[in-house]
Amino acid sequence: MTLATWFALLVAIILAAETVRALRQRALGSERWRRFFRHPTAAWGLVILVFLIMVAVAAPLIAPFDPDRQLDIIGLKNHPPSWTFPLGTDVLSRDVWSRIVYGARVSLGIGGLGALVAVSVGSLVGAVAGYYRRWVDAVLMRTVDVGLALPRIFILLMAVALWDRLPFGVLVLVIGLTSWFGTGRLVRAEVLSLRERDYVLAARALGAGAGGVIFRHVLPNAAAPIIVSAALGVGNVLLLEASLSYLGIGVRPPTPSWGNMIADGAPNIYTAPWTTLAAGLAISLVVMSLNAVADGLRDALDPREEGSTT
Amino acid sequence: MTGVVWLLRRLVASVAIIFAVVTLVFILIHVAPGDPCVGSDESARDPAMCPLLIRQFGLDQPLYVQYGRYLLQLLQGNLGYSFSLHRPVRDALAETIPFTLQLAGVALLIDFLVGLGLGIYQALRVNRLPDLVLSNVTLFAYSLPTFWLALVLLLLFAEKVKLFPLGGPSDPVLCPLIDSAYCVADRIWHLVLPALTLGLVGAAGTARFQRAAMLEVAQQDFVRTARAKGLSERRVVLRHQLRNALLSFITRFGLTLPFLLTGAVLIETIFAWPGMGRLAVDAILTRDHALVTATGLIASTVVVSGNFLADILIGIADPRVRVAADEAVPLLPA
Numbered sequence: 001m002t003l004a005t006w007f008a009l010l011v012a013i014i015l016a017a018e019t020v021r022a023l024r025q026r027a028l029g030s031e032r033w034r035r036f037f038r039h040p041t042a043a044w045g046l047v048i049l050v051f052l053i054m055v056a057v058a059a060p061l062i063a064p065f066d067p068d069r070q071l072d073i074i075g076l077k078n079h080p081p082s083w084t085f086p087l088g089t090d091v092l093s094r095d096v097w098s099r100i101v102y103g104a105r106v107s108l109g110i111g112g113l114g115a116l117v118a119v120s121v122g123s124l125v126g127a128v129a130g131y132y133r134r135w136v137d138a139v140l141m142r143t144v145d146v147g148l149a150l151p152r153i154f155i156l157l158m159a160v161a162l163w164d165r166l167p168f169g170v171l172v173l174v175i176g177l178t179s180w181f182g183t184g185r186l187v188r189a190e191v192l193s194l195r196e197r198d199y200v201l202a203a204r205a206l207g208a209g210a211g212g213v214i215f216r217h218v219l220p221n222a223a224a225p226i227i228v229s230a231a232l233g234v235g236n237v238l239l240l241e242a243s244l245s246y247l248g249i250g251v252r253p254p255t256p257s258w259g260n261m262i263a264d265g266a267p268n269i270y271t272a273p274w275t276t277l278a279a280g281l282a283i284s285l286v287v288m289s290l291n292a293v294a295d296g297l298r299d300a301l302d303p304r305e306e307g308s309t310t
Numbered sequence: 311m312t313g314v315v316w317l318l319r320r321l322v323a324s325v326a327i328i329f330a331v332v333t334l335v336f337i338l339i340h341v342a343p344g345d346p347c348v349g350s351d352e353s354a355r356d357p358a359m360c361p362l363l364i365r366q367f368g369l370d371q372p373l374y375v376q377y378g379r380y381l382l383q384l385l386q387g388n389l390g391y392s393f394s395l396h397r398p399v400r401d402a403l404a405e406t407i408p409f410t411l412q413l414a415g416v417a418l419l420i421d422f423l424v425g426l427g428l429g430i431y432q433a434l435r436v437n438r439l440p441d442l443v444l445s446n447v448t449l450f451a452y453s454l455p456t457f458w459l460a461l462v463l464l465l466l467f468a469e470k471v472k473l474f475p476l477g478g479p480s481d482p483v484l485c486p487l488i489d490s491a492y493c494v495a496d497r498i499w500h501l502v503l504p505a506l507t508l509g510l511v512g513a514a515g516t517a518r519f520q521r522a523a524m525l526e527v528a529q530q531d532f533v534r535t536a537r538a539k540g541l542s543e544r545r546v547v548l549r550h551q552l553r554n555a556l557l558s559f560i561t562r563f564g565l566t567l568p569f570l571l572t573g574a575v576l577i578e579t580i581f582a583w584p585g586m587g588r589l590a591v592d593a594i595l596t597r598d599h600a601l602v603t604a605t606g607l608i609a610s611t612v613v614v615s616g617n618f619l620a621d622i623l624i625g626i627a628d629p630r631v632r633v634a635a636d637e638a639v640p641l642l643p644a
């Protein structure tokens with residue numbers, strides 16, 4: 001690693017810490033966000049997430065090498081960690097740290113986009129089912145029942161079998177469309193109680209259409225469980241991508257994702273464990289941060305916590 | 311609605327869900343490109359053999375004919391013939407399911423014993439040092455990719471320190487032939503790492519869930535009453551809080567049960583464990599129609615009966631639960 005990349009890394013760390021500190025300062029004004037920051041782990045989780053997002057965005061500045069470049073296939077194959085290669089090199093003599101940095105783009109991208117698809121579909125289906133009730137509800141909720149009874153890795157394996165070589169967008173869509181069932185059920189339960197509220201009645205009496213009521217009045221008030229399940233969803237999608245890549249059907253090499261890096265290193269794990277260890281720790285770190293942030297959000301957004309101190 | 315009607319309704323719904331899953335899996339695997347010739351078998355790759363095989367398995371028929379045939383066979387308890395393994399699906403499953411049950415059973419035991427123990431202990435010491443430390447430990451363990459943990463445990467305890475075997479269900483030379491006390495010990499020895507991998511990650515989740523459930527109950531009025539009566543703290547926590555917190559634990563039990571069976575797919579692959587999960591993955595990759603559909607059938611049955619079982623147990627354990635089946639919303643793992 002060169003001085004410039006170390007410097008860029010340091011800047012990213014400081015920026016992440018400062019961003020969260022600034023957020024915390026502003027949060028003092030609102031009781032909800034004070035509750036979020038009372039969670040020490042939630043604040044740390046946020047710092048790590050902000051840092052990794054910065055790393056993903058500024059990947060070319062932070063990564064010392066081209067992630068796909070095979071530096072010296074004979075001399076630098078499975079080189080242990082050193083000052084030049086802080087996390088060593090992999091079996092094809094590629095710099096592991098650079099691949100982790102670029103892999104953040106791919107893994108966080110799939111996690112974020114996949115969860116976005118899942119949560120959007122789940123919220124919409126849940127809201128429609130809960131709002132219309134009757135047969136619409138019955139049909140949608142039976143779909144959810146079936147979706148939850150199908151082992152997800154199973155559907156994914158088969159979807160992948162259909163395409164053979166899965167483009168990135170399709171992978172995200174497939175993961176997203178098989179991950180919304182839980183959110184759907186959760187949002188529906190929330191909407192069932194929301195639809196009986198007076199403000200919904202008022203909106204309908206004023207002539208608002210179903211779409212308007214759902215998007216303007218029902219969904220915003222169901223935001224708390226949706227946000228929490230989104231935070232958890234990103235982690236789940238990340239883990240799922242990792243499992244798929246390990247089975248050799250996720251992100252296609254040479255594009256680095258943390259999942260396929262675990263797989264890359266696995267055959268050599270006894271002699272050169274650093275590739276697999278680094279990628280797995282990166283995944284664990286993100287999922288842990290997301291879970292911590294979700295814990296904090298749950299406390300912050302829980303109406304029962306209003307005014308309490310526990 | 312009386313209990314019997316509710317039970318019947320749930321039963322019918324469960325069967326319908328399983329039926330839908332089987333149909334879906336059947337259609338998906340038959341629409342997927344590839345046929346018996348994709349399999350690893352050399353004889354099947356012979357171009358002249360392919361049309362013969364396809365005709366033999368009825369794959370040249372329209373999909374609805376194949377589906378009708380399959381259902382008829384299924385009703386007679388016939389799961390079909392696996393063309394990648396050259397044997398009836400029933401035999402292949404009978405051989406692999408005991409291994410999966412062994413692994414899942416021990417993992418479940420670790421999961422619940424360790425998880426419940428930690429959760430209760432943390433609730434007793436809430437917000438004190440042991441609780442804070444354990445909260446962070448369980449948060450981390452819960453976030454580990456299970457298959458990565460498997461690789462790391464193998465690296466540490468089978469390679470660096472040669473405590474446990476690298477994989478497989480038992481000693482490959484001796485134990486398939488003889489049955490002795492040594493082999494029983496050998497099987498247990500082989501089971502330790504895969505079961506620990508699955509069990510510990512699960513236990514971290516269970517501990518987090520149980521701690522949250524205990525604290526949730528702690529805010530309710532009857533706990534305050536119990537305390538006001540002058541009961542000892544221990545008694546309040548163990549008799550009043552724990553009893554009620556165990557209710558949501560039953561729901562979690564129903565949700566975890568199937569995950570251990572299906573979530574073991576990668577663990578079985580890594581530890582060369584000859585269970586159903588590995589069978590299912592191989593079946594999908596070789597487009598083994600009958601085998602894929604059968605594993606789908608079993609997996610969905612386990613999921614559905616897990617939920618069903620949890621609902622019944624809750625109904626027995628909690629007299630307050632008298633709700634219509636479709637209003638029941640499973641608790642999110644905390």
